[in-house]
Amino acid sequence: MFPGPQRRRPGAPCSVESSNANQIRCLILACGNTLREDDGVGPFLAHWAEERWRDDARVRVLCDHQWTPEMAEDVAQAETIVFIDCATDSAPGLVRCMAVKPAPDSTKLGMHHLDASQLLALSKHVYGAMPRTSLLLTIGAGSLELREGFSAVVQAALPEARQGLEDTVQRLLSSKTVQRA
Amino acid sequence: MSQTITIDPVTRLEGHGKITIQLNGHGEVEDAQFHVTQVRGFERFSEGRPFYEMPGLMARICGICPVSHLITSAKACEAIMSVRIPHSAAQLRRMLNLAQMIQSHALSFFYLSSPDLLLGMEADPKVRNIFGVVGAKPNLGRAGIALRRFGQHIIELLGHKRIHPGWVVPGGVTEPLSAAKRDEILAMMPEAFQSTKLALAGYKQIVDNFRPEIEVFANFPSNYLGLVNEDDSIEFTDGALRLIDGTGRIIEDGITAARSTEIIGEAVEPHSYTKFTYYKPLGYPDGCYRVGPLARLNIAKSMGTPLADAELAEFKQLAAGPVHSSFYYHHARLIDILYGIEKIEQILNDPLILDTHVRATAGVNRLEGAGQSEAPRGTLHHHYKVDENGLITWANLVIATGHNNHAMNKGVAQAARHYIKNGKFTEGILNRVEAVVRTFDPCLSCSTHAFGQMPLAMTLLSADGEVVDHVVRS
Numbered sequence: 001m002f003p004g005p006q007r008r009r010p011g012a013p014c015s016v017e018s019s020n021a022n023q024i025r026c027l028i029l030a031c032g033n034t035l036r037e038d039d040g041v042g043p044f045l046a047h048w049a050e051e052r053w054r055d056d057a058r059v060r061v062l063c064d065h066q067w068t069p070e071m072a073e074d075v076a077q078a079e080t081i082v083f084i085d086c087a088t089d090s091a092p093g094l095v096r097c098m099a100v101k102p103a104p105d106s107t108k109l110g111m112h113h114l115d116a117s118q119l120l121a122l123s124k125h126v127y128g129a130m131p132r133t134s135l136l137l138t139i140g141a142g143s144l145e146l147r148e149g150f151s152a153v154v155q156a157a158l159p160e161a162r163q164g165l166e167d168t169v170q171r172l173l174s175s176k177t178v179q180r181a
Numbered sequence: 182m183s184q185t186i187t188i189d190p191v192t193r194l195e196g197h198g199k200i201t202i203q204l205n206g207h208g209e210v211e212d213a214q215f216h217v218t219q220v221r222g223f224e225r226f227s228e229g230r231p232f233y234e235m236p237g238l239m240a241r242i243c244g245i246c247p248v249s250h251l252i253t254s255a256k257a258c259e260a261i262m263s264v265r266i267p268h269s270a271a272q273l274r275r276m277l278n279l280a281q282m283i284q285s286h287a288l289s290f291f292y293l294s295s296p297d298l299l300l301g302m303e304a305d306p307k308v309r310n311i312f313g314v315v316g317a318k319p320n321l322g323r324a325g326i327a328l329r330r331f332g333q334h335i336i337e338l339l340g341h342k343r344i345h346p347g348w349v350v351p352g353g354v355t356e357p358l359s360a361a362k363r364d365e366i367l368a369m370m371p372e373a374f375q376s377t378k379l380a381l382a383g384y385k386q387i388v389d390n391f392r393p394e395i396e397v398f399a400n401f402p403s404n405y406l407g408l409v410n411e412d413d414s415i416e417f418t419d420g421a422l423r424l425i426d427g428t429g430r431i432i433e434d435g436i437t438a439a440r441s442t443e444i445i446g447e448a449v450e451p452h453s454y455t456k457f458t459y460y461k462p463l464g465y466p467d468g469c470y471r472v473g474p475l476a477r478l479n480i481a482k483s484m485g486t487p488l489a490d491a492e493l494a495e496f497k498q499l500a501a502g503p504v505h506s507s508f509y510y511h512h513a514r515l516i517d518i519l520y521g522i523e524k525i526e527q528i529l530n531d532p533l534i535l536d537t538h539v540r541a542t543a544g545v546n547r548l549e550g551a552g553q554s555e556a557p558r559g560t561l562h563h564h565y566k567v568d569e570n571g572l573i574t575w576a577n578l579v580i581a582t583g584h585n586n587h588a589m590n591k592g593v594a595q596a597a598r599h600y601i602k603n604g605k606f607t608e609g610i611l612n613r614v615e616a617v618v619r620t621f622d623p624c625l626s627c628s629t630h631a632f633g634q635m636p637l638a639m640t641l642l643s644a645d646g647e648v649v650d651h652v653v654r655s
Binding site for chain 1: 326333
């Protein structure tokens with residue numbers, strides 16, 4: 001049973017912030033829809049991250065239904081970033097964390113939702129800055145039906161995903177502070 | 182041999198649509214139509230639901246203007262309850278509505294239309310997008326993003342979510358405004374004002390480059406419908422509707438939500454799932470009218486805020502009476518934004534905005550109720566009927582884009598006739614035909630009550646039905 005919706009503040013499943021923007025070494029930026037089964041992994045991990053790093057001013061957690069151009073400023077201000085989403089192009093339950101680069105200039109932008117590479121490119125073009133390290137953590141979706149909760153295969157992958165997020169963020173926090181790209 | 186051009190999908194719109202242009206044997210445009218091809222069924226599946234669920238249900242129609250549906254639905258529910266909501270709740274809803282209008286207009290102007298306005302209609306499609314705008318005018322790119330964030334953050338502060346917020350309920354709102362949130366919003370004002378002034382200045386610098394487009398972009402006299410206050414100032418949340426004709430003469434005034442249900446008809450055309458609304462006393466299509474930013478500024482005599490009033494005075498100099506070219510929707514949208522920011526500031530500076538009395542309660546006291554408000558794109562109506570237990574037995578929504586449907590079709594035909602000669606057309610010409618629709622900033626997902634995603638296409642067909650050209654943008 002997915003604990004996320006019951007634990008969140010009513011009416012505020014996403015868009016949580018957990019720290020002072022001026023001290024952000026790692027921005028965790030998740031997206032997803034908790035009513036579309038495995039698409040809810042982003043909000044689930046964001047909520048977990050919000051609790052995990054609640055007292056750590058170096059980490060900021062943001063989550064919404066989708067990534068939009070309005071997030072470009074937050075991305076530009078972060079030293080490092082971990083995007084979190086479910087993946088429809090990988091095996092169900094497969095947890096992956098990979099580097100992501102900004103999209104080419106010729107990429108057409110969707111106005112309602114961007115992918116991680118497009119958001120990085122927008123940050124670079126609009127604000128002249130983007131994180132020095134950008135990573136995308138995904139879990140392969142098993143099912144995207146209209147319901148809450150996760151498929152069995154994704155439910156089983158959640159501990160690995162949490163551990164992966166923990167390890168990734170710790171690695172980013174322990175790396176040396178350098179100028180943003 | 183005649184031909185039909187189809188633009189499929191029409192790009193940079195909310196939702197999806199299709200344009201078909203029919204050429205005659207001489208290559209001249211005979212007719213053009215704007216099709217919307219989806220059905221969603223919100224009015225049907227809400228039957229049997231308790232009326233107090235309707236605001237939350239109806240807000241799911243759209244991710245851009247859910248607040249409009251929240252508020253209009255709540256007003257229809259309050260008609261069923263026979264309650265008048267507390268003053269502070271009305272002001273808080275007004276603020277939420279204006280915040281949504283600001284972010285929606287920012288999306289339309291900066292993300293959807295500015296590539297054409299700043300880079301030109303003939304610009305290479307590869308750069309005629311937000312990246313191109315940011316490259317050419319980085320300050321404007323930042324201003325657009327900032328205004329979207331401003332509106333969305335207010336919605337999030339009040340309704341706890343940027344998209345599909347709650348908080349608005351039949352009877353008022355669920356919680357009052359705190360002093361901390363009020364101060365947070367006030368602190369965002371300077372940047373919002375600066376961004377809007379930058380956009381207005383930028384628009385005024387380029388508008389003269391589009392004199393040819395202004396002449397043919399749905400430029401014809403029409404009736405106009407919009408909300409006003411008793412002092413003739415613009416209104417978005419309460420007030421009553423006024424219908425004027427193409428000369429500015431008032432056709433009917435003081436139209437309440439209940440009266441709207443009697444006088445607004447909905448015609449059906451075979452080529453589209455979006456209905457064509459009209460003023461019944463004048464019949465269809467003579468009773469058709471336009472709504473939205475252009476209509477609002479044609480109807481209102483003042484904005485009620487100083488900076489917007491100055492802009493309105495300048496806007497009204499564009500014509501002796503109502504301004505008819507739909508190109509000026511872009512200008513009107515920016516004035517709407519300026520008004521919204523000023524009005525929000527006014528509301529927040531009133532100490533009564535922190536009043537904790539924000540909700541009236543009652544059960545079913547009428548078996549029918551209607552509500553209306555100004556959504557970003559124009560007037561929105563919700564009309565419900567319930568049984569004695571408050572369960573919905575019938576619902577009807579009349580959406581802004583439906584009000585503009587006739588004008589959009591007529592505008593597409595006008596532009597197509599002007600630009601397509603001897604069967605010849607270019608990418609820039611097709612973009613111009615699309616751009617006519619974009620001036621209206623239609624929300625096709627709302628207006629069709631549509632399900633799923635379907636691209637908008639432009640197709641050119643011969644008289645024999647042969648596809649001469651077909652542009653699909655998915």
